[in-house]
Amino acid sequence: DQQVKQNSPSLSVQEGRISILNCDYTNSMFDYFLWYKKYPAEGPTFLISISSIKDKNEDGRFTVFLNKSAKHLSLHIVPSQPGDSAVYFCAASGRHGSSNTGKLIFGQGTTLQVKP
Amino acid sequence: NAGVTQTPKFQVLKTGQSMTLQCAQDMNHEYMSWYRQDPGMGLRLIHYSVGAGITDQGEVPNGYNVSRSTTEDFPLRLLSAAPSQTSVYFCASRGGTSGHNEQFFGPGTRLTVL
Numbered sequence: 001d002q003q004v005k006q007n008s009p010s011l012s013v014q015e016g017r018i019s020i021l022n023c024d025y026t027n028s029m030f031d032y033f034l035w036y037k038k039y040p041a042e043g044p045t046f047l048i049s050i051s052s053i054k055d056k057n058e059d060g061r062f063t064v065f066l067n068k069s070a071k072h073l074s075l076h077i078v079p080s081q082p083g084d085s086a087v088y089f090c091a092a093s094g095r096h097g098s099s100n101t102g103k104l105i106f107g108q109g110t111t112l113q114v115k116p
Numbered sequence: 117n118a119g120v121t122q123t124p125k126f127q128v129l130k131t132g133q134s135m136t137l138q139c140a141q142d143m144n145h146e147y148m149s150w151y152r153q154d155p156g157m158g159l160r161l162i163h164y165s166v167g168a169g170i171t172d173q174g175e176v177p178n179g180y181n182v183s184r185s186t187t188e189d190f191p192l193r194l195l196s197a198a199p200s201q202t203s204v205y206f207c208a209s210r211g212g213t214s215g216h217n218e219q220f221f222g223p224g225t226r227l228t229v230l
Binding site: 006033045109 | 158219
């Protein structure tokens with residue numbers, strides 16, 4: 001049973017345009033949602049996160065939106081740059097004391113290609 | 117700070133062989149974990165530790181052992197390698213001040229079991 005799902009394996013956008021990566025989850029007890037970026041032959045690096053009490057968090061070109069009623073989050077990258085080409089993983093984590101305390105539950109990943 | 121380091125970077129084993137994947141961090145993080153990444157599966161938690169002397173199982177623990185004798189080190193042992201354990205393995209750590217449970221990942225070990 002996949003608790004966190006990224007249903008789009010890949011996404012291709014033109015440089016300068018917006019990239020929107022989507023993620024769905026099933027467990028309403030998750031408290032934190034995170035996005036990681038991964039280049040080939042490297043480990044994932046933390047990008048941005050959001051608490052379940054928020055619906056938006058912005059950091060430069062990256063914005064994460066959370067829709068709790070739909071159990072859906074998305075990562076917006078504006079404007080997209082060729083260096084953004086990577087695999088993006090969304091992840092969810094639970095509050096202290098929950099069964100998912102401290103653990104990260106990952107989606108399958110979406111490969112983003114930004115064309116010059 | 118070297119962050120999270122993993123050795124080796126690459127390893128080829130024959131079925132039935134044993135080996136230990138090394139992981140170390142120099143950030144004094146209490147929480148450490150091991151994940152495996154397989155195509156189309158994302159990253160799946162194998163084992164984790166909330167501090168020296170304390171370990172617990174994750175989502176896919178079968179075939180793997182861990183121990184945590186120091187804060188810095190968290191080795192992952194494969195007792196009898198199987199082709200199903202061919203994967204990329206990532207070690208990660210998290211400090212007590214991380215707000216949203218974000219973890220720092222090592223560069224990974226690519227393991228092939230023949």
